[in-house]
Amino acid sequence: MLRFLLRRLGLALVSLWLLSVLVFTGTNLLPGNVGRRILGPFATQESVDLLNARLGTDRPLLTQYFDYIGGVLTGDLGTSVSFARPVTELLGTALANSTKLALLAFVIVVPLSILGGVIAALKRGTLVDRSITVFGLSATVIPEFVSGIVVIVVFAITLGWLPGGAQAPAGSGLFQQIRYLILPAIPLVLVLFGYIARITRAGMIDALDADYTRTAILKGLPRRTVIRRHVMRNALLPTIAVVATQVGYLFGGLVVVEVLFNYQGVGRLIFDAAQKADFPLLAGGVLVIGVIFQVATLVADTMYGVLNPRVRLGAES
């Protein structure tokens, strides 16, 4: 198991290094002059040149890269050129915000969709199964900006039940913060529900049809025990992998939801940074999402290993 984990960790580090190279070259290949983007179209060329020199964006790319990677290794992600603040500070606030939203969405969607998937599989072919499947698929294809606007108009503006902005006032307690995050979480739940429920349903059906399940039933085990110990344990393996791949999306891909609910999360921050050619912020953000993604995958792999001995044994052999 340890060797398996170390190998995964090594791979994660290589992926992150590749990511840093990709982001660096990508952002530097993009058209756009940093000084010009900050000062705007109406500033003089001399001012722009001066600013570029001060920011160091006129130096050779390789020098800039080594400077950058040196900083990253010592925990310094540089200074955002558009906000003139340390990237770590800006990312810290945004990451805290994203984590809250992602956690809430996860806490709602994971149990709900797994339950939906399990019920659908157990009631295979019935109206219940079809309802869950159709609802899940329909919800998944509704873009977040549509469901987001609908929940704002219905629950925030018309009914006035919940705030339509995700940012709770400063000093709000936990429950108050959750209240502010419920509406933004709904579009995310809708997008993910159908996906996770379907994978769970498929896994469950496979497991229900498997020989070992039949054996367990024939052995006379109670149905509940069969489902819990034999079916679900196997059925949830693909679900875990799917949930883990959604972590990156929940942290970095929520630009639309964050703009709609006026929330300063990592997604919006990175999107802004890309628009403003703010390389340090963009690179820092992408790297952080890369780390989160890797950690999520690592956690998923570990859980996979715990649930499925074949994985860890395979790795050790």
Next chain:
Amino acid sequence: MGDTNKRFDEIRDESTDAEKALIDEYMARRLSRRDFIRRGSMAGMSLPALGFIAACGDGDGAEDATTTTEPGDTGTTVGEDTTTTTEAMSDDPITVRIGFGAPAGVVDPVLINDEGRIQFISLIADTLTFSSATGLRPALAESWEPNDDGTQWTFTLREGAMYNDGTPVTADDVVATFEGIAGGNAASALGTGALPPGGTVAVDERTVQFNLDAPVGAFPYIVSSDNYNAVILPRSYWDSYAEGSYESSFPGTGPFMVEDFTPGQGAVLVRNENYWGPTVVPDRVEVTFFADDSAMISAFQEGRLDVIPSFSAANGQALLNDPNVQIGVIETSEHRQVHMNTQEGLFADKRVRQALAFAVNRQAMVDGLLASNGSLGNDHPIATLHPGYDPDAVEQKAEDLDTANALIDEAGVRGAEVTLNALAFEEIELLAQLIQGAAAQIGITIDIQVDDAGTYYENYWLDSTLGITNYGHRGVANVFLGAPLRSDGTWNSAKFNNPEYDALVDAFVAETDEAAQRELGGQIQALLWDEVPMIIPYFISNNSATRMGTTGLETTGMGHVVITELIVGG
């Protein structure tokens, strides 16, 4: 103390019975400060009187009933029995919740170039003069005068003006400010004002002289809020200037000061007790930054905002159609320039430019794109609100397809194809489509290419056959007439090169006499109307939204927000 009591008695004596009852209720602490101001304003009490009485019953928790009144102070107490009640009332600050555009970057006076940052800094710092929707008025400078030929302007600073940390404003600060902003976004504005490096001189503590390279009749606008970078800040700030250092203490002379600031998210401002101006009604301003109008509008509809100082008609239909929302509309000179390359390509022939100008339906654009919140443009950038606008110079262009088609046939370009470059900003993409439709009616095929602002400005703004650029509001037309249209103009997208025009603009800019300037303005209008280096289809009004009964919101076309006298209704 005696003075305060005397003034209090005077105000009370001069009040109507209903007002007296309100004052008594308030002083007896049966009415909150917020309710007193709201009901007092509805009863018609003057704002200075309201502010004075409100301050009499207010101690802000910081000072007790024995506080003495400094000269110029509005006083904090009346009577000796207010000590305990003052403390009790200090929990009831008047808070205004306002939505601003998300700052495009760090709040730094040198770098500001977007509405969000202009809105924000307008609450905490001042320029020498203020360019309001109705004209220029004194701000940190109380008076100014030019020399005989308009090449030297002398400004006298307001006596007793202080920064929010209590240090006085000096002429040397003004010198440091204009030196400090010269390399940033303000460079173009200062160039328009012919203000050279070293041209700003402190004559004495309160007198500043601007020595210009050329006569500029509208120079007071160059140091006004129109030049939003030119907020006066202390010499000490400029001496240790670094990019973004402004956010460490937010110095300024404005009505509010920053208590808390979170980049990209919002800020909490509190009243600046050292403010030079008259009464400031709100104690606290909660600013929320919004990356897009829709989120801001839904926050207002939900009741999480009291004021939206600016929103586009394109995104704000929900507010414009809501009978429970008070919409404020002010005319501005913000406009779109549809430039046509006058030197090469399809539009080198004047007749083709004229044809396209006759093919567009301006009224339909104002109605459709701006929800009627705008005025017709006439292919010159002198707006009706500008000094120098001549209403009789030229007739208003309107859609005239017969003339347009005749001009196209005369030029022999029917069937021509051209690319229209535009930037993704507010209604511009829709404008591009309307122009495409108009061109189709005269046999010209337009291919639209829309880019984000950064890409557009870098690649197409100054290098395109046909393009659309947004120009923000200016109180005078000088900038619009110079850089985008002069033969040596740095923003001359149309490559317009007309010596007669250049000479007219030189004379227009130098003229200090209003009637003479209007005469020159008329000639410029006529020349551009005929030459059509650009189509200016409309000028855009600024829309603000407040709750019914709200009074005291002032906005400018540039984005400045004045809420010192704001009383939220509803």
